[in-house]
Amino acid sequence: MAKTIQAVRGMNDILPDQTAAWQHLEAVLRDVAQAYGYREIRLPIIEKTELFKRSIGEVTDIVEKEMYTFDDRNGESLTLRPEGTAGCVRACMEHGMLHNQVQRLWYTGPMFRHERPQQGRYRQFYQVGVEAFGMEGPDIDAELIFMTARMWRSLGLNDLTLQINSLGTTAARAGYKTALVEYLRGCFGELDADSQRRIDSNPMRILDSKNPAMAAVINGAPVLPDYLDDESRVHFGALCAFLDDAGIVYEVNPRLVRGLDYYSRTVFEWVTGKLGAQGTVCAGGRFDGLVEYLGGRATPAIGFALGLERLIALLQANAVELPAHTPHVYLVLGGTQGVRRGMVFAGELRAMLTGLRLETNCGNGSFKSQFKRADRSGAAIALVIGDDEAAQGQVTLKPLRSEGDQQVLAQQDIASHLGERLGLQLNR
Numbered sequence: 001m002a003k004t005i006q007a008v009r010g011m012n013d014i015l016p017d018q019t020a021a022w023q024h025l026e027a028v029l030r031d032v033a034q035a036y037g038y039r040e041i042r043l044p045i046i047e048k049t050e051l052f053k054r055s056i057g058e059v060t061d062i063v064e065k066e067m068y069t070f071d072d073r074n075g076e077s078l079t080l081r082p083e084g085t086a087g088c089v090r091a092c093m094e095h096g097m098l099h100n101q102v103q104r105l106w107y108t109g110p111m112f113r114h115e116r117p118q119q120g121r122y123r124q125f126y127q128v129g130v131e132a133f134g135m136e137g138p139d140i141d142a143e144l145i146f147m148t149a150r151m152w153r154s155l156g157l158n159d160l161t162l163q164i165n166s167l168g169t170t171a172a173r174a175g176y177k178t179a180l181v182e183y184l185r186g187c188f189g190e191l192d193a194d195s196q197r198r199i200d201s202n203p204m205r206i207l208d209s210k211n212p213a214m215a216a217v218i219n220g221a222p223v224l225p226d227y228l229d230d231e232s233r234v235h236f237g238a239l240c241a242f243l244d245d246a247g248i249v250y251e252v253n254p255r256l257v258r259g260l261d262y263y264s265r266t267v268f269e270w271v272t273g274k275l276g277a278q279g280t281v282c283a284g285g286r287f288d289g290l291v292e293y294l295g296g297r298a299t300p301a302i303g304f305a306l307g308l309e310r311l312i313a314l315l316q317a318n319a320v321e322l323p324a325h326t327p328h329v330y331l332v333l334g335g336t337q338g339v340r341r342g343m344v345f346a347g348e349l350r351a352m353l354t355g356l357r358l359e360t361n362c363g364n365g366s367f368k369s370q371f372k373r374a375d376r377s378g379a380a381i382a383l384v385i386g387d388d389e390a391a392q393g394q395v396t397l398k399p400l401r402s403e404g405d406q407q408v409l410a411q412q413d414i415a416s417h418l419g420e421r422l423g424l425q426l427n428r
C-alpha cells in the first residue's frame with residue numbers, strides 16, 4: 001500500500017475540537033478592533049517577492065531565510081506572505097487610501113515563514129494585524145496599546161506584560177548606530193556568523209538575535225534611549241502619560257528594537273512567561289518611513305500583529321473557559337412518517353430558535369444505536385419523532401446529561417420549551 005501523505009512540516013490542521021476556541025478568539029479580537037472604529041481589509045496571500053524584499057528589508061531573517069518564494073508559470077517571482085503589513089501598505093497605496101485621510105484597518109489570516117518548527121513557532125501561522133495610517137501620535141500609539149489591553153481583558157488574560165521603547169528618528173538613530181557598530185567591532189569574535197555579516201548592513205537587528213550565545217554581547221551594548229532626539233523624547237513621554245492615565249502597567253525596555261530604517265519612535269511588545277521561549281504574543285511599532293520608502297507620499301503609520309496560535313496556547317495554559325460547539329439537541333427519528341416529519345420539523349425549530357444547534361439523525365438505525373450517537377454528539381437533549389409522534393403532532397423529549405424523566409410535548413410547544421431550557425431567543 002502506498003504511504004499516506006501527511007501535512008507539510010510546520011503546517012497544522014486545526015481540528016473541529018479546536019475550532020470553537022479559534023472562532024471565539026477571532027470574534028473577540030474582531031469585536032474589539034471594530035469597537036475602536038477599525039475596519040477589516042482582506043488581502044491576497046501571495047504578493048510579488050519584491051514587495052517583501054523592499055518593505056521588510058533584504059538583510060533580515062524573514063527575507064534571507066524564511067520566505068516561501070517561487071516562480072509562477074510566467075516566470076514572475078511571487079512569495080507567500082510572511083506578514084501582513086507589506087500587503088496592507090501596498091493595497092492602501094494602490095487604492096489611493098492614504099492621501100489626505102486617515103485609515104484604521106485590521107486584517108487576519110495565515111502567514112508563512114520557513115522557520116524551524118517548535119512549540120509556538122510554525123511555518124503556517126495565523127495573525128491578526130492592525131494598522132493606522134495618517135496619524136502622527138502619540139495619541140494613536142496609545143490607542144493601539146489600549147486596544148490590545150482591551151483584547152486581553154476580553155479574553156480573560158491577565159498575565160501579559162507590556163514592554164515599550166522609542167527608536168527615535170532615523171537621524172537620531174544614526175548616532176546610535178555609529179556607537180553600536182564601534183562596540184560590536186570590539187567584540188567581533190563573540191558574534192555569531194549572522195551577526196558578523198550584519199554588522200554593517202543592519203547592526204540593530206543583531207540586538208534582536210534569538211541566539212542565546214549572543215545574550216552577553218547584547219546586554220553590554222550601548223542603548224538607544226541615550227541617543228534619542230528631543231521630539232521623540234517628548235512623543236515617548238506623552239505616550240507614557242496616556243498609558244499611566246489608563247492604568248496600563250508597562251516596562252521601558254531600552255533593548256527592544258526593530259532593525260529597519262523606516263521604523264521610528266514607538267515600539268512595543270506584549271510578553272508572557274507562560275509559553276517558554278516563544279513568549280511574545282503581540283508586537284507592534286511605528287513605521288513612519290515605510291509608505292515613502294515604497295514610493296508613496298510620506299505618511300505616518302503604526303501597527304501591530306498578534307499570533308493566534310500563541311494566544312490559543314495561552315488561553316489553554318490559563319484554562320480559560322471556552323465555548324463548545326456541541327449540539328444542544330439530537331433528533332432521533334423512527335419509521336417512514338417519523339423521518340419525513342422530523343426532517344421538516346428540524347428546519348422549523350432552527351428557524352424559530354436563534355443559535356440552536358440541532359443535529360438530525362441521518363442514516364436510520366435502531367433507537368438504541370441512535371441514542372448512542374446522540375450521547376456521543378455531546379447534545380444535552382434528545383428529541384424523538386417516530387410514526388406515533390408524527391401522527392399525533394407530538395415529540396418525546398429526553399434529557400441526556402441531567403436527571404429528569406422523558407416527557408411528551410406537542411410539536412407546536414417545543415420551540416418555546418427549548419428556548420427556556422437552553423436560554424435561546426424565540427423568533428415568531
Ligand code: ATP
Pocket residue numbers: 083113115120121122123124125126127278280281282283284305306307308309310
Ligand atoms: P519572534 O521574535 O517570535 O520570531 P517576530 O518578531 O518574528 O517573532 P513578528 O513578525 O513581529 O514576529 O510577528 C508578530 C507576532 O506573530 C509574534 O509576536 C508572534 O506572536 C507571531 N509569530 C511570528 N512568527 C511566528 C511563527 N513562526 N509561528 C507562530 N507565531 C508567530
Ligand code: MG
Pocket residue numbers: 061
Ligand atoms: Mg521571527
